[in-house]
Amino acid sequence: MAGLARRTLARRLESVADFSDPNADLEQYLTPAELAAHLCHLAGLQDDLERRVIDLGTGTGMLAIAASLAGAGRVAGIDVDPAALALARRNEGEVLSERGRGRAIEWLRGDVTRHPFSTTDATVLSNPPFGAQRGNRHADREFLETAREIASVSYTIHNEGSQEFVESFAADAGGDVTHAFRAEFPIAKRFEFHTEAQATLEAEVFRIEWE
Numbered sequence: 001m002a003g004l005a006r007r008t009l010a011r012r013l014e015s016v017a018d019f020s021d022p023n024a025d026l027e028q029y030l031t032p033a034e035l036a037a038h039l040c041h042l043a044g045l046q047d048d049l050e051r052r053v054i055d056l057g058t059g060t061g062m063l064a065i066a067a068s069l070a071g072a073g074r075v076a077g078i079d080v081d082p083a084a085l086a087l088a089r090r091n092e093g094e095v096l097s098e099r100g101r102g103r104a105i106e107w108l109r110g111d112v113t114r115h116p117f118s119t120t121d122a123t124v125l126s127n128p129p130f131g132a133q134r135g136n137r138h139a140d141r142e143f144l145e146t147a148r149e150i151a152s153v154s155y156t157i158h159n160e161g162s163q164e165f166v167e168s169f170a171a172d173a174g175g176d177v178t179h180a181f182r183a184e185f186p187i188a189k190r191f192e193f194h195t196e197a198q199a200t201l202e203a204e205v206f207r208i209e210w211e
Contacts, residue, residue: 003044003071010037012069016062016091019084026081027129027139031062031157035183039063039125039155039205040070042179046207048123048153054078056112056126056143061088063125064105065095072123076106078115085109113142117150124154141169144208148173153209157183160202170208179207 004012013033022028040063043049049072055064058077065088068075079085085107092105110116112128128143140158144166147154158166160182167177185203 003040003049004069006037006041009041009066009069010034012095013037013062013066015095016060016065017087017094018060019087021083023081026084028059028081028084029185029187030060031127032183032185033062035157035185035203035205036062036066037070038183039157040066040072042207043067043123043125043155044070046153048155049073051121051123051152052076052119054117054119054122054124054150056115056124056146057128058088058107059084059127061091061105061107063127064088065092067125068092068096068105076108076117078108078110078112080109080111082109112146115146115150119150121152122150124151124156126154127157141165144169147208148175148210151210153207155205155207157185158204158206160204162204163206166204166206166208170206170210174211175208177206177208179205181205 010033018030019028052074053067053072055077058064058079064075064077124147126143129139170177183203185201187199
């Protein structure tokens with residue numbers, strides 16, 4: 001099923017609600033609508049939305065909802081936090097309501113590292129923790145390890161300076177980074193340790209084809 005044009009997709013995604021009480025330990029931040037639209041538009045151009053799409057660590061549901069709007073027919077989002085899943089479901093109801101309910105997203109509670117998926121041919125979308133909080137170091141590696149297990153292709157968002165690590169990980173796992181681009185990741189002040197009203201992180205996005 002054809003999806004929305006990129007600009008229209010970004011505008012629709014601007015109505016995705018942010019966390020009202022984000023969990024700092026889980027690094028819960030809203031994936032920017034423009035970035036989600038760019039990522040899913042690229043996935044559509046690569047025919048990657050024809051497969052089952054799985055959003056690892058879905059949070060607000062931004063990437064799962066973007067994939068559905070972009071034309072994906074089978075979409076699932078998984079998160080360890082039940083409050084995040086409740087928010088994702090509400091966002092689905094608000095954002096997808098205008099386009100009908102024929103392509104409902106499957107929301108699953110679970111740890112990405114102990115996932116319930118048996119597929120090996122999915123398209124994974126993910127904005128994993130950047131590792132800024134204690135206990136989250138190398139969290140993005142765990143998400144890549146799961147992507148390698150269940151996906152034939154994945155799109156992941158990482159902190160600036162991750163390209164060498166991602167390319168090395170992919171190569172060691174028999175994968176190939178086919179696309180890499182930079183993206184701005186604005187973050188509003190949400191936690192006590194934030195010192196500015198808003199900061200903009202430089203992020204890096206990678207498309208990996210897995211064997």
